[in-house]
Amino acid sequence: MMTTQPPLIRLQDVLKTYAAPKTSLFDSPQRFIAVNHLDFEMQKGEVLGLIGESGCGKTTTARIIARLLKPDSGKIFLNGTDILPLDDYDFRPFRRQIQMIFQDPQQVLNPSLTIEQILMEPLIGFHILRNDKERREFIRLELPDVGLDNTYLPRYPHQLSGGQRQRVAILSALLVKPALLIADEVVSALDLSIQAQILNLLQTLREKHQLSMLFISHDLHVVSWLADRILVMYRGSLVEEATTEELLRNPIHPYTQSLLAAADLFEGNLPTEGIGWGVASDLCCPYAELCPQSTELCRSQRPPVQVLANGHRVACHCRQKGV
Amino acid sequence: MQQNKELCRVEHISVSVPYVGKYYPAVHDLSFRMNVGDSVGLIGESGSGKSLTAQAIAGLLPEQVQRSSGHIYFDGIDLTQLTEEELRAYRGFDITMVFQDSATSLNPLLTIGYQMREVLLLHCREIQGKAAQEQHLIASLEEVGLDRPREVLQKYPHQLSGGQRQRVMLAMVMLPKPRLLLADEPTTALDLTTQQQILTLIRNLQQKHELTLLMISHNIQVVRSLCERTMVLYAGQIVESGPTNEVLTHPMHPYTLALLDSKPSFQRKGQTLEMVEGMVPPLDQRQVPCNFAPRCPFRTEVCDREIHEFHRGEHSVLCNYPRSGKAVSV
Numbered sequence: 149m150m151t152t153q154p155p156l157i158r159l160q161d162v163l164k165t166y167a168a169p170k171t172s173l174f175d176s177p178q179r180f181i182a183v184n185h186l187d188f189e190m191q192k193g194e195v196l197g198l199i200g201e202s203g204c205g206k207t208t209t210a211r212i213i214a215r216l217l218k219p220d221s222g223k224i225f226l227n228g229t230d231i232l233p234l235d236d237y238d239f240r241p242f243r244r245q246i247q248m249i250f251q252d253p254q255q256v257l258n259p260s261l262t263i264e265q266i267l268m269e270p271l272i273g274f275h276i277l278r279n280d281k282e283r284r285e286f287i288r289l290e291l292p293d294v295g296l297d298n299t300y301l302p303r304y305p306h307q308l309s310g311g312q313r314q315r316v317a318i319l320s321a322l323l324v325k326p327a328l329l330i331a332d333e334v335v336s337a338l339d340l341s342i343q344a345q346i347l348n349l350l351q352t353l354r355e356k357h358q359l360s361m362l363f364i365s366h367d368l369h370v371v372s373w374l375a376d377r378i379l380v381m382y383r384g385s386l387v388e389e390a391t392t393e394e395l396l397r398n399p400i401h402p403y404t405q406s407l408l409a410a411a412d413l414f415e416g417n418l419p420t421e422g423i424g425w426g427v428a429s430d431l432c433c434p435y436a437e438l439c440p441q442s443t444e445l446c447r448s449q450r451p452p453v454q455v456l457a458n459g460h461r462v463a464c465h466c467r468q469k470g471v
Numbered sequence: 472m473q474q475n476k477e478l479c480r481v482e483h484i485s486v487s488v489p490y491v492g493k494y495y496p497a498v499h500d501l502s503f504r505m506n507v508g509d510s511v512g513l514i515g516e517s518g519s520g521k522s523l524t525a526q527a528i529a530g531l532l533p534e535q536v537q538r539s540s541g542h543i544y545f546d547g548i549d550l551t552q553l554t555e556e557e558l559r560a561y562r563g564f565d566i567t568m569v570f571q572d573s574a575t576s577l578n579p580l581l582t583i584g585y586q587m588r589e590v591l592l593l594h595c596r597e598i599q600g601k602a603a604q605e606q607h608l609i610a611s612l613e614e615v616g617l618d619r620p621r622e623v624l625q626k627y628p629h630q631l632s633g634g635q636r637q638r639v640m641l642a643m644v645m646l647p648k649p650r651l652l653l654a655d656e657p658t659t660a661l662d663l664t665t666q667q668q669i670l671t672l673i674r675n676l677q678q679k680h681e682l683t684l685l686m687i688s689h690n691i692q693v694v695r696s697l698c699e700r701t702m703v704l705y706a707g708q709i710v711e712s713g714p715t716n717e718v719l720t721h722p723m724h725p726y727t728l729a730l731l732d733s734k735p736s737f738q739r740k741g742q743t744l745e746m747v748e749g750m751v752p753p754l755d756q757r758q759v760p761c762n763f764a765p766r767c768p769f770r771t772e773v774c775d776r777e778i779h780e781f782h783r784g785e786h787s788v789l790c791n792y793p794r795s796g797k798a799v800s801v
């Protein structure tokens with residue numbers, strides 16, 4: 149390549165911890181690691197799927213990128229600019245570029261505004277189009293894209309069904325034509341037919357406008373249909389990342405393997421793993437407890453992320469030894 | 472288990488919602504019945520009235536929404552004839568409901584522990600003593616796959632992830648050991664392993680406590696693995712119902728067929744997904760006899776005049792031109 153464009157977004161060593169609640173009076177206060185030294189980047193026009201069990205830090209990561217949450221340490225670059233040190237004023241030119249659709253749309257749709265007012269807000273805020281008349285027309289034009297029509301405009305959020313609200317949230321993020329869309333479980337509340345419509349829409353936007361997406365979902369079918377690359381998280385850490393094709397055909401990390409097996413064997417009797425939120429640590433592999441292949445090394449040292457062929461990245465001691 | 476003993480029967484209920492100053496039926500003349508221990512899946516397009524149906528049965532319709540007609544029998548008693556006071560003996564006790572927005576049904580200002588203890592005090596009086604109660608809460612959180620339940624009890628809702636909140640909600644509605652559970656999208660925010668765990672939990676409860684389940688889900692696999700019967704709702708009407716396997720593998724209604732054909736997968740990567748052209752008619756433009764007609768590829772002028780119900784065994788469909796039931800893989 150002749151000119152090396154900086155990636156659209158790059159996370160460097162991002163760490164986020166929360167105070168863990170004390171379970172007894174005599175506990176010393178502990179920090180719970182929600183995102184553990186995370187590194188990754190996304191190119192313009194790329195869709196990165198982010199997967200991992202409930203509570204592994206996906207939403208936290210998304211909120212950090214959307215600047216809704218400050219990490220304890222680490223850097224985030226948007227088109228090469230380190231955005232974390234910027235104050236809200238200096239960040240303004242970047243704000244429109246990153247839009248997030250939340251896991252619980254209910255919480256973000258202002259209950260006292262009509263759907264029309266809700267959709268007008270970002271257009272006015274970012275000075276998109278010349279006047280309100282044009283904006284109203286624009287909204288009416290775009291509504292069918294998400295399977296809604298102008299009969300929804302005078303209603304309030306609580307008068308819509310769950311999926312209808314979700315679609316309003318999706319549209320409101322897309323109206324401002326962001327460069328990066330962070331989509332947190334956006335289609336899981338939608339029936340297959342509407343889901344297909346939204347996924348087709350996202351795919352078109354990606355092809356036409358080079359929309360990049362950080363796409364968080366538990367549905368591996370959906371992620372593998374849409375994403376160019378998939379990043380797997382476990383207890384706050386990156387465990388594996390590769391192109392979709394590569395990850396599905398050649399998963400290396402035992403956790404990724406079990407995740408993919410679960411998707412196929414849905415109807416079989418899976419061993420129910422202990423899931424959730426063990427205290428992530430720098431002193432061991434996050435998956436050591438459950439991993440069938442874990443060794444003494446895994447329990448005493450956190451595996452570094454290794455880069456293999458084709459940008460396939462994996463954090464596993466076994467891989468290192470060539471097991 | 473007692474077979475074929477009726478627990479709940481819904482007869483001709485309609486639910487009307489306000490839309491620009493007038494009321495329109497969002498659920499239209501719905502009837503079905505559930506026996507003790509049954510699990511029934513309710514699927515259908517977004518906005519078709521699934522949540523309102525469940526809320527009507529639970530007696531928890533939002534303000535301004537009206538049940539305009541019909542009867543709901545629970546254990547032989549017509550719930551629609553009871554006073555608010557009398558209803559309270561059932562709601563949250565014999566009949567519990569998981570709402571679609573799990574985040575909003577938890578109080579953001581109170582810890583999970585506080586909210587769960589309230590349920591215990593109200594509905595599980597047989598569990599006496601602080602230690603026993605605490606033990607019970609912890610066990611119920613473990614059952615839904617939450618690690619470190621003691622910590623969960625001390626957290627506020629916003630300190631949990633989406634999936635953790637959903638599991639807390641599930642644990643909470645199971646506390647009173649309900650006889651009828653109305654679950655509105657209870658596993659949307661959960662990974663497969665956790666979903667599997669929750670489904671196993673629900674299945675166990677069904678066997679142990681004769682729990683009856685109405686499950687609303689967009690996830691066909693969830694419905695398939697949990698529900699013996701499935702009903703498909705379109706624009707407030709049941710357009711197809713029958714044994715789950717029949718409905719999902721040999722759908723007869725054109726809408727069901729199209730719905731199942733839209734599934735994304737890696738194999739279809741890069742291909743445009745099939746979808747039903749057009750959209751559900753707005754509330755004020757619903758046309759009887761068939762609401763699907765405007766989108767239906769098989770429509771003829773007959774469909775504008777009348778509609779027939781077809782039966783094949785227990786499998787029934789509301790359509791003049793039922794499909795022969797092409798096998799669909801999901």
Ligand SMILES: Nc1ncnc2c1ncn2[C@@H]1O[C@H](COP(=O)(O)OP(=O)(O)OP(=O)(O)O)[C@@H](O)[C@H]1O
Nearest residue numbers: 166182202203204205206207208425630632633634
């Ligand atoms: N404000 C907070 N205070 C304390 N802990 C928190 C807070 N927010 C999140 N956590 C914890 O951080 C972890 C990661 O949460 P996050 O919401 O990122 O998970 P997630 O991967 O999005 O999960 P899900 O798939 O269930 O939505 C969880 O264990 C959660 O309990």
Ligand SMILES: Nc1ncnc2c1ncn2[C@@H]1O[C@H](COP(=O)(O)OP(=O)(O)OP(=O)(O)O)[C@@H](O)[C@H]1O
Nearest residue numbers: 307308309310311488497517518519520521522523
């Ligand atoms: N409180 C309300 N006021 C007015 N209209 C409402 C209200 N609640 C729901 N509706 C309307 O009634 C119809 C049915 O809503 P319902 O929530 O039952 O849909 P649903 O099948 O659960 O959809 P989803 O899959 O999107 O959750 C929708 O068109 C919705 O806009």
Ligand SMILES: [Mg+2]
Nearest residue numbers: 207251632633
């Ligand atoms: Mg989340």
Ligand SMILES: [Mg+2]
Nearest residue numbers: 309310522571
């Ligand atoms: Mg609903």
